[in-house]
Amino acid sequence: MTVLLVNPPSLSGPPGARESFISGQKRRLTPQQYYSLPIEHLGLASIAAHARSRGIEVDVVNGMVEGHSSVAETWRAIQDVARRRGRPRLIGFTNIDTFDELSWLVERCRATWDDARIALGHNFATLNHQRILRGWDAIDYVMMGEGEVSFTLLAEAVLNDRPVDEVPGVARRADDGSVTATPQTVVNLDELPWPARDELPTVLREGFAGAVYTTRGCLYRCTFCGTGAVGDLLGRDRYRFRSVEAVVDEIEYLHRDFGLDFVAISDDLFLAKHPGMQERAGRFADEVLRRGLEISFMFDARVDAIGDLKLLAHLRRAGLRRIFVGLETGSYEQLVAYRKRHVTADQDPAARINAVNELGVEVIPGTIMFHPTVRPAELRQTLRLLKATGYRTPYKLFDRITAYAGTPLYHEYGAKGLLTNDWPIGEWEFASPHAERVFAEVKAFVTGQDEADFAAAERFFLERVAEWEAAEPDRGLAHQHLPVASTTAAAPTTAGQP
Numbered sequence: 001m002t003v004l005l006v007n008p009p010s011l012s013g014p015p016g017a018r019e020s021f022i023s024g025q026k027r028r029l030t031p032q033q034y035y036s037l038p039i040e041h042l043g044l045a046s047i048a049a050h051a052r053s054r055g056i057e058v059d060v061v062n063g064m065v066e067g068h069s070s071v072a073e074t075w076r077a078i079q080d081v082a083r084r085r086g087r088p089r090l091i092g093f094t095n096i097d098t099f100d101e102l103s104w105l106v107e108r109c110r111a112t113w114d115d116a117r118i119a120l121g122h123n124f125a126t127l128n129h130q131r132i133l134r135g136w137d138a139i140d141y142v143m144m145g146e147g148e149v150s151f152t153l154l155a156e157a158v159l160n161d162r163p164v165d166e167v168p169g170v171a172r173r174a175d176d177g178s179v180t181a182t183p184q185t186v187v188n189l190d191e192l193p194w195p196a197r198d199e200l201p202t203v204l205r206e207g208f209a210g211a212v213y214t215t216r217g218c219l220y221r222c223t224f225c226g227t228g229a230v231g232d233l234l235g236r237d238r239y240r241f242r243s244v245e246a247v248v249d250e251i252e253y254l255h256r257d258f259g260l261d262f263v264a265i266s267d268d269l270f271l272a273k274h275p276g277m278q279e280r281a282g283r284f285a286d287e288v289l290r291r292g293l294e295i296s297f298m299f300d301a302r303v304d305a306i307g308d309l310k311l312l313a314h315l316r317r318a319g320l321r322r323i324f325v326g327l328e329t330g331s332y333e334q335l336v337a338y339r340k341r342h343v344t345a346d347q348d349p350a351a352r353i354n355a356v357n358e359l360g361v362e363v364i365p366g367t368i369m370f371h372p373t374v375r376p377a378e379l380r381q382t383l384r385l386l387k388a389t390g391y392r393t394p395y396k397l398f399d400r401i402t403a404y405a406g407t408p409l410y411h412e413y414g415a416k417g418l419l420t421n422d423w424p425i426g427e428w429e430f431a432s433p434h435a436e437r438v439f440a441e442v443k444a445f446v447t448g449q450d451e452a453d454f455a456a457a458e459r460f461f462l463e464r465v466a467e468w469e470a471a472e473p474d475r476g477l478a479h480q481h482l483p484v485a486s487t488t489a490a491a492p493t494t495a496g497q498p
């Protein structure tokens with residue numbers, strides 16, 4: 001009898017030439033780029049730790065970290081656990097954008113162990129629990145929001161043949177066929193055990209990063225973001241944080257027991273412009289320095305949170321090497337459309353990036369090059385921001401926005417008739433055939449080469465954009481774009497910018 005948690009493999013590449021997540025990342029990125037990428041599943045690891053602390057045996061099969069290159073391989077790994085541990089009674093799946101892989105695995109589990117209970121958690125499941133429970137009979141429960149307490153209580157109920165109707169945060173089909181959900185409990189993050197680190201040795205061996213979380217949720221509501229949408233669904237008070245001391249204790253433990261010398265802080269929003277969050281980041285640096293911890297780290301921040309260079313210099317002294325910044329787009333109007341107002345109309349994010357780079361801290365850009373109504377001038381401006389960071393991978397030249405089911409963006413595209421397929425991921429088409437052509441040609445150029453070179457891809461990209469401009473000039477749209485900073489070149493950094 002066992003309890004299992006499963007992350008599907010998240011394959012990439014075209015049908016017929018599928019590759020594992022790890023191989024895909026290694027093909028697209030240099031080791032200098034992916035060393036800071038955290039690929040452990042901290043969510044499943046945290047649920048496993050909590051359940052184990054209550055005496056429940058939990059196994060985790062993470063097809064992504066185990067480097068599976070087919071769902072069949074993940075299925076074999078699940079069967080191996082069942083052979084060793086016994087017939088599973090409860091299987092919990094997680095998913096960001098792998099619903100098709102997950103459905104395939106769920107069908108196998110259901111056909112093999114017809115009395116096992118099958119649950120699904122994470123943002124996508126939370127936001128789409130109604131549709132999932134109505135459409136997929138093999139899935140018994142959708143776990144809403146954070147899973148540590150709810151999954152542990154569910155496991156206790158299932159293993160002891162008790163009813164689950166009192167378990168918090170569980171959506172399920174009621175006897176009359178309707179979907180019903182129990183409210184979630186809000187956990188105190190400092191009371192949770194640290195995540196189980198079963199996957200960390202593999203992650204480090206493959207050259208990726210170990211991670212800690214220090215906050216949950218987000219104060220903002222960008223239209224494309226699952227975190228913001230879940231915050232809205234479950235209540236606006238979902239932004240919470242751990243104490244700085246507890247976080248540094250955990251990092252110290254990872255450094256001591258796993259030899260970790262770099263840690264990715266995997267919060268959606270480690271640093272916000274709110275004075276309390278700026279002060280907390282300063283205390284974090286104080287604590288790392290006070291303990292003399294020889295560790296470097298990165299975190300995610302918004303553009304509006306990286307204005308205080310004194311604070312960033314202090315964090316740099318404590319070990320800050322990279323900041324992931326969701327720049328999104330060079331168009332101010334588009335930032336407003338995404339509800340991502342991290343600059344005012346007269347501010348240039350490139351100026352902030354340059355200032356951060358000059359401190360010796362790399363900026364890893366989150367950019368969205370293409371969306372349904374993108375215009376040539378926006379493509380140029382987004383490229384300018386991308387280049388200001390100094391981060392070079394040609395794959396960034398054909399990023400396109402994803403309309404995750406359940407997000408405001410998905411509903412907006414649906415209402416505007418832009419979706420060509422609405423499940424499991426919202427697929428959309430371009431308003432202009434020129435945009436479609438630029439996107440397709442740049443993608444074919446980059447993916448058609450074994451070792452794609454950024455400079456060549458950039459030239460190709462700009463030539464295609466120029467052709468589009470010649471065929472369909474932008475008239476009167478210049479005001480749309482963010483102003484150009486006086487310095488736009490990326491400063492060299494000490495960490496060996498790729």
Ligand code: B12
Pocket residue numbers: 007010037038039040041042043044046047092093094095096097098119120121122123124143145146147148151211213225226227266267268269404
């Ligand atoms: C690290 C990370 C990654 C890593 C590892 C992913 C992973 N498997 O966790 C990598 C780099 C691989 C990655 C890739 C992607 N990511 Co990512 N990632 C993150 C990040 C920054 C941290 C994750 C984390 O550690 N969270 C902390 C842990 C404790 O929380 P958690 O994982 O959410 O789990 C809790 C609950 O969700 C829930 N839960 C989760 N699963 C389950 C399952 C069960 C059974 C139960 C009961 C509960 C449950 O309980 C957990 C404990 O409370 C998050 C942002 C964030 N802060 O969450 C984005 C985030 C999850 N990623 C996101 C995206 C979009 C992606 C990509 C699609 C990006 C891309 N275009 O390629 C890919 C998809 C990869 C894949 N197929 O899995 C989005 C998802 C948006 C959405 N609609 O849900 C997020 C939220 C960022 C954002 N704000 O937009 N990502």
Ligand code: SF4
Pocket residue numbers: 218219220221222225226227228268269302326340
């Ligand atoms: S600031 Fe980041 S995490 Fe928060 S809603 Fe926007 S994209 Fe999502």
